[in-house]
Amino acid sequence: MAMVEPRSTKYRVLASHLGMLCFIALILFPLLMVISISFRSGNFATGSLLPEVPSLEHWSLALGIPYTDDAGNVVQPPFPVLLWLWNSIKIAVISSLLILALSTTAAYAFARMRFAGKGFVLKSMLIFQMFPPVLSLVALYALFNEIGKHISWLGLNTHGAVIVASLGGMALHIWTIKGYFDSIDRSLEEAAIVDGATTWQAFRYILLPLSVPILMVVFILAFIMTIMEYPMASILLVDTDKLTLAVGAQQYLYEQNYLWGDFAAAAVLSGLPITLVFLYCQRWIVGGLTAGGVKG
Amino acid sequence: MTRAILKWGVLAVLVGMALYLIVALYAQREFVFAMLFLVLTASAVAVLVSKRLYAHRYIYPAVAGMGLFVIFPLMYAVGIGFTNYSASNLLSFERVQENLLSRTYQSESARYNYDLYKTDAGYVIVLKSDDGELVSEPFELEDGKVPPVEVSPTATAPTGEPLAFRDIIKQRNALGALRLQAPDGRELSMASLRAFATIKPLYEKSGNDTLTNTRTGVTYFPNQDTGFYESADGDKLVPGWTVNAGFDNYKRVITDPSISGPFMQIFVWTLLFSVGTVVFTLVLGLLLANLLQWDQIRGKGFYRTMLILPYAVPAFISILVFKGLFNQNFGEINLVLESLFGIRPDWFSDPSMARTMILIVNTWLGYPYMMLLCMGLLQSIPRDLYEASAMDGAGPINNLMNITFPLILKPLAPLLIASFAFNFNNFVLIALLTGGAPDIIGASTPAGTTDLLVSYTYRIAFQDSGQNFGLAAAIATVIFLVVGALSLINLKLSKIKV
Numbered sequence: 001m002a003m004v005e006p007r008s009t010k011y012r013v014l015a016s017h018l019g020m021l022c023f024i025a026l027i028l029f030p031l032l033m034v035i036s037i038s039f040r041s042g043n044f045a046t047g048s049l050l051p052e053v054p055s056l057e058h059w060s061l062a063l064g065i066p067y068t069d070d071a072g073n074v075v076q077p078p079f080p081v082l083l084w085l086w087n088s089i090k091i092a093v094i095s096s097l098l099i100l101a102l103s104t105t106a107a108y109a110f111a112r113m114r115f116a117g118k119g120f121v122l123k124s125m126l127i128f129q130m131f132p133p134v135l136s137l138v139a140l141y142a143l144f145n146e147i148g149k150h151i152s153w154l155g156l157n158t159h160g161a162v163i164v165a166s167l168g169g170m171a172l173h174i175w176t177i178k179g180y181f182d183s184i185d186r187s188l189e190e191a192a193i194v195d196g197a198t199t200w201q202a203f204r205y206i207l208l209p210l211s212v213p214i215l216m217v218v219f220i221l222a223f224i225m226t227i228m229e230y231p232m233a234s235i236l237l238v239d240t241d242k243l244t245l246a247v248g249a250q251q252y253l254y255e256q257n258y259l260w261g262d263f264a265a266a267a268v269l270s271g272l273p274i275t276l277v278f279l280y281c282q283r284w285i286v287g288g289l290t291a292g293g294v295k296g
Numbered sequence: 297m298t299r300a301i302l303k304w305g306v307l308a309v310l311v312g313m314a315l316y317l318i319v320a321l322y323a324q325r326e327f328v329f330a331m332l333f334l335v336l337t338a339s340a341v342a343v344l345v346s347k348r349l350y351a352h353r354y355i356y357p358a359v360a361g362m363g364l365f366v367i368f369p370l371m372y373a374v375g376i377g378f379t380n381y382s383a384s385n386l387l388s389f390e391r392v393q394e395n396l397l398s399r400t401y402q403s404e405s406a407r408y409n410y411d412l413y414k415t416d417a418g419y420v421i422v423l424k425s426d427d428g429e430l431v432s433e434p435f436e437l438e439d440g441k442v443p444p445v446e447v448s449p450t451a452t453a454p455t456g457e458p459l460a461f462r463d464i465i466k467q468r469n470a471l472g473a474l475r476l477q478a479p480d481g482r483e484l485s486m487a488s489l490r491a492f493a494t495i496k497p498l499y500e501k502s503g504n505d506t507l508t509n510t511r512t513g514v515t516y517f518p519n520q521d522t523g524f525y526e527s528a529d530g531d532k533l534v535p536g537w538t539v540n541a542g543f544d545n546y547k548r549v550i551t552d553p554s555i556s557g558p559f560m561q562i563f564v565w566t567l568l569f570s571v572g573t574v575v576f577t578l579v580l581g582l583l584l585a586n587l588l589q590w591d592q593i594r595g596k597g598f599y600r601t602m603l604i605l606p607y608a609v610p611a612f613i614s615i616l617v618f619k620g621l622f623n624q625n626f627g628e629i630n631l632v633l634e635s636l637f638g639i640r641p642d643w644f645s646d647p648s649m650a651r652t653m654i655l656i657v658n659t660w661l662g663y664p665y666m667m668l669l670c671m672g673l674l675q676s677i678p679r680d681l682y683e684a685s686a687m688d689g690a691g692p693i694n695n696l697m698n699i700t701f702p703l704i705l706k707p708l709a710p711l712l713i714a715s716f717a718f719n720f721n722n723f724v725l726i727a728l729l730t731g732g733a734p735d736i737i738g739a740s741t742p743a744g745t746t747d748l749l750v751s752y753t754y755r756i757a758f759q760d761s762g763q764n765f766g767l768a769a770a771i772a773t774v775i776f777l778v779v780g781a782l783s784l785i786n787l788k789l790s791k792i793k794v
Contacts, residue, residue: 012692013592020587024602027660031605033628034617102357109354121359123787128366130783132721134750135772136369138376138757138765143368146329150317168365170358199350228610230724231754246612250728253619260620271613278608279601 038062038264058265078259079248080241081266085273088227088245091159095166096222100215103173108203110174111181112189122178125171133168134231140165141235157238165236166226173218180214181207217284220277227274245270311341325388332368336360370776377545377770383763385523385536392537396507396525402485402493409491411458412467421445421476422453423484423492429453430478437470444475444483464489507533545770558736558743558752559771566748569654570719574712576659581666586696588667589674607664615728618657645734647745654746658725662715669711673704713786717779726751741767749775 041055060067061077068074109115110122141156144165148155154164188210189202197205208215230246237243249270252263314337321330340360343352379385387395408423408430418434431451464471468489476484476492487493499507499516507516507525516525516533524536548555584603588596606614621629622643630640643653681699690698726732732744732751741764742755749771757768 009592013590016587016590016593020584020599020603023584024599027606028602030614030617030621030660031609033621037620037628102361106355106358109351113351113354115349115351121355125359125362126787127780127783128362128370130717130721130779131366131370131776132723132750132772132779133366134721134723134754135373135769135775136366137754138769139369139372140365142372143329143364146321146326147317149324150320165365167357167361170361174358224610228612228724230612230727235758246610249612249616253616260623260626263616263620267613267617271609274610275605275608279604282601282604282608 034264035268037261038268040261043259043261058261059269061262062265062269078262079251079266081245081248081270083241084243084245084248085270087159087243088270091162091166091244092223092226095163095226096219098163098167099170099173099222099226100219102167103170103218104177104208104211104215105203106170107174107177107181108207111178112186112203112207113199122175126175129169129171137231137235140232144236156236157242158236159242161236162229162233162244165232166229169225173222176218176221177211177214180211184210213284216281220281220284224274224278307341307344311337314340328372332364336364373769374773374776375769376765377773378541378543379538379766380523380536380541380544381538381765381769382767384534385538387535387537389518389537392525392535393501393505393507395535396499396533397497397501399498400495401498401511402487403496404493406482406484406494407487407491408484408493411453412464412471413454413456413458415454415456420454421447421474421492422458423447423476430476432476437467437474444477446477446479447484448479461489541766545767546774548767549770549774552740554738554740555767558739558741561736561745562743562747562749562752565651565745566720569651569658569722569748570716572655573658573662573719573722574716576655577662577666577715578712580659580663581668582670582700584663584667585670585674586692586700588671603667604664606660607668611661612724612728614661615657615725618653618660619729622653644730647734650730650734650746654725654729657729658719658722661725662719665715669708670704673707674700677703709789710786713782713789717782717786720748720779720782721750721775722748723750723754727754 036051038058039051039054039056041053041057057067057069057075061075062081064077064080064082066074066076110118144154144156144161148158148161152158153160155161184207189206192202192206193199227244228246229244233244234247237247240248249263249267252259252266314333318330318333318337321333340356343349343356408425410424411422413420413422415434418436420434421432423430428449430447430449431453432445432447433451435445459467468486471486474486475495478484478494483495484492485495496510498510500510501507505518508514509516514527514531516527516531519526520539522532522536523539525533549559550556587593588600588603593599621627624630624640624642624644627643630643634640641649643649677700682695685695685699726746726748730744730746732742732747732755734745736743736745741762742759743752744755747755753768753771753775756771757763757765
């Protein structure tokens with residue numbers, strides 16, 4: 001390292017470390033607090049960060065096991081958290097696979113083919129994507145109400161409706177994948193086509209294997225976006241055992257029925273797997289965030 | 297050959313199913329939806345059949361999904377914005393008329409006391425009046441709609457004791473649903489626990505679609521401007537039907553002070569919130585990214601993972617966590633603040649504190665994204681620029697202002713605008729954290745001091761007792777124009793070539 005270093009560097013490094021550690025402590029406070037609260041007994045307990053008398057009542061309820069307190073009363077789990085988590089994961093996996101398949105093929109056409117209205121479609125997709133989904137809820141509700149009268153698994157209060165509705169949000173993913181395709185030299189595919197491959201074969205056997213990294217990114221991003229989707233699911237899903245985690249979790253914190261401790265355990269239990277997946281995949285995600293936006 | 301047959305077979309089956317759906321929708325007078333699916337099916341067939349449209353096969357699913365779930369709802373919402381569609385004006389004119397004509401009342405003139413018997417064949421009801429008795433055939437008592445049971449003056453009443461009043465009370469729901477048919481065509485239903493009475497239609501239709509109340513004799517005229525049946529005195533019958541309202545909803549937003557006041561207040565706050573979020577997250581993210589890029593710092597992996605954590609935790613969970621921690625009475629944040637400084641801010645009931653809280657929470661949620669973006673962009677700045685500036689004796693502030701910032705601003709601008717647009721519509725944050733509270737005083741629609749335009753619209757459409765979809769859609773259209781213009785600028789700024 002041939003960097004020219006001023007004398008004050010040592011102190012500045014020290015200060016940076018200190019500053020960052022303080023900042024991290026501040027940032028992590030809410031997360032640590034929730035973990036701590038999930039081990040306190042009762043829903044209104046206060047105390048230090050390390051609970052003096054750890055209790056597993058909230059965890060037992062979050063896992064769906066009825067809890068017997070000291071007085072012998074049996075407390076039933078308030079909500080089916082694990083079922084909600086499963087619903088969320090099921091919906092997110094199916095929709096992200098569909099989104100991935102459909103946006104990859106679309107991105108291929110946008111990146112490699114020439115056809116009428118290409119630029120117009122690409123640009124208008126990006127603009128219409130900005131229309132907040134919250135405002136289209138009235139129309140979507142009416143739409144799924146009508147469809148549901150004829151196709152029962154696509155009606156209101158079905159997971160099918162939520163999965164299908166998530167297909168509206170593909171524009172960003174198409175842009176991301178298209179940006180990546182643009183960066184791959186097209187001479188390989190052209191060579192294959194000269195040798196007699198069809199367009200589809202060139203796409204399937206040459207371009208796709210080269211694009212696995214970006215497909216990973218898009219899958220993860222789509223997965224996270226559908227897991228966190230709130231407005232649409234909150235309108236389409238009604239029954240308690242059909243809800244996704246994003247819609248169900250808030251039911252713990254109603255003014256009249258404030259289950260703070262139970263919520264803490266449920267939040268840690270259901271948030272942890274999602275957080276770990278995200279942290280594990282963060283390297284690819286960082287690449288993907290800048291790839292779509294900057295290269296264009 | 298078999299492949300071709302298979303392909304056309306599958307296509308034919310799918311088209312058949314789609315056509316069935318379209319015809320069914322058309323038969324139910326859902327013309328908009330029938331039209332929508334007709335367009336979708338027709339374009340699908342065109343794309344699959346035509347060789348010239350080969351490239352469109354690849355983009356069809358994405359474009360169709362976009363059309364069905366983004367563009368169609370958008371147009372639908374814009375359309376609703378020009379009507380008075382709301383909880384009281386949901387139905388079409390024909391359905392309203394049907395609904396009103398099916399209303400009945402019980403005539404006081406023909407009341408019967410009754411006895412209920414339980415026999416082996418089922419229940420038997422005996423209606424008693426001065427003229428004699430009407431006796432029913434045996435029937436089963438069940439909740440819900442049942443076909444009318446006939447009663448006749450000739451049948452003989454069963455022997456034995458009728459059911460006690462106590463047992464009749466037990467059966468009152470089923471009895472309430474019971475309809476009796478007299479031989480002269482009158483229909484009777486339960487008027488009280490002890491009596492049955494004749495049902496008569498409340499409204500009678502005469503020419504020109506006017507309705508006359510058979511009890512009071514008042515005539516109601518359909519008013520196609522307001523969407524209600526109205527009497528000469530201006531008395532309205534509910535429900536009304538949906539009519540075209542022109543620009544009324546937009547006019548209300550501008551001229552009605554109980555709407556325009558809150559609207560402007562919410563609009564300003566939405567702008568402040570979005571700009572504030574972008575500035576705070578950018579400053580924090582850029583600072584941290586610079587520190588993490590610095591060669592002298594050890595343990596980058598650790599710092600990076602820790603700093604990214606707020607982004608990794610699902611937002612709907614961390615927002616709810618903050619909702620609990622900021623709780624005024626037993627939230628941990630107020631406990632800490634009280635023990636350190638002796639203050640207990642009213643995070644949820646004081647408007648400015650609530651806004652502060654929202655900005656704190658959103659900065660916490662959003663800075664990792666900015667940090668990640670800045671880290672990616674910082675890597676693309678050539679290192680020798682910093683070498684050169686160090687030779688000239690420049691400090692970190694100089695480096696930041698003269699090298700880093702100018703170089704990353706250009707690629708960052710479209711991302712900042714996208715972030716602004718996202719936060720402009722950050723519905724989930726408001727819905728889960730404050731729900732818009734505390735409320736704005738003097739607003740005629742539900743409106744809160746922390747509401748963003750989107751959550752305000754959502755509350756008008758779904759939470760208000762009036763469910764004023766028309767007004768909500770009008771505001772939604774305004775929002776879309778703002779956000780759409782922003783994304784157009786964004787496209788221009790980022791100079792994307794397609």
